[in-house]
């Protein structure tokens with residue numbers, strides 16, 4: 051096997067997350083466009099998506115943290131799977147989510163290592179890598195959306211609450227705001243604590259955020275802890291930057 055050091059001319063990246071599918075359209079190394087679609091309930095070929103290959107036979111590179119969704123792409127032509135084994139970071143453990151690995155690789159490549167990535171997706175994750183590209187570790191908790199739906203789904207009377215547009219009052223006198231307060235103040239205080247601990251060990255680290263809930267989360271952090279929020283770089287495309295690096299350096303039979 052040899053390592054290619056170039057991108058296909060046109061290609062698609064697909065990150066299968068727990069809430070939805072994340073797509074990136076590339077021309078060589080340039081990310082041209084990103085968009086989201088829902089999970090599939092049958093294989094793309096059963097859905098009549100063979101046109102995707104006939105009209106535009108572009109290579110598709112897939113990374114997934116949802117095995118059932120990955121399964122549906124098994125027989126899709128021109129699809130290649132991006133796995134953790136190929137990820138050029140040290141100290142990985144075998145069950146690390148590939149989305150976390152790609153995000154920290156991508157953000158680190160783009161902005162520099164050490165890197166701590168916060169992914170505000172279905173789950174809220176922190177993933178930290180040092181200057182030698184070694185995984186130091188991270189943490190996983192239920193994401194913002196998941197925490198809101200969990201309290202509504204697992205209690206008799208608590209309602210489903212939409213994310214407030216701004217930081218709610220901490221001390222609330224109604225149920226909806228009390229739920230929002232409890233979840234939001236706990237998450238941002240937790241993040242502040244994790245970030246402080248990380249920066250104590252790696253004071254020169256970059257910190258970046260990605261994921262579907264990053265904008266409301268940054269709004270809350272900005273209101274309560276502006277000095278912490280000011281350290282965090284917005285990197286919605288971090289996973290695609292990581293994919294791009296892996297696609298460039300992919301192995302091909304020599």
Ligand SMILES: Nc1ncnc2c1ncn2[C@@H]1O[C@H](COP(=O)(O)OP(=O)(O)O)[C@@H](O)[C@H]1O
Pocket residue numbers: 066067068069070071170171172173193194195196260261262263
């Ligand atoms: N159209 C949407 N569908 C699903 N989640 C969405 C949508 N728009 C925003 N979100 C938010 O994005 C969060 C999921 O983040 P995302 O990064 O898409 O997750 P994953 O990578 O796990 O699929 C949800 O908690 C939700 O609040």
Ligand SMILES: CC(C)(COP(=O)(O)O)[C@@H](O)C(=O)NCCC(=O)O
Pocket residue numbers: 066067068069115145146147148149150169171172173174175190
């Ligand atoms: C933690 C995750 C569920 C996050 O997935 P997401 O919310 O982005 O869909 C995913 O990265 C995963 O399945 N990880 C495996 C466990 C680990 O990273 O240690």
Ligand SMILES: [K+]
Pocket residue numbers: 067149169171172261
């Ligand atoms: K994610």
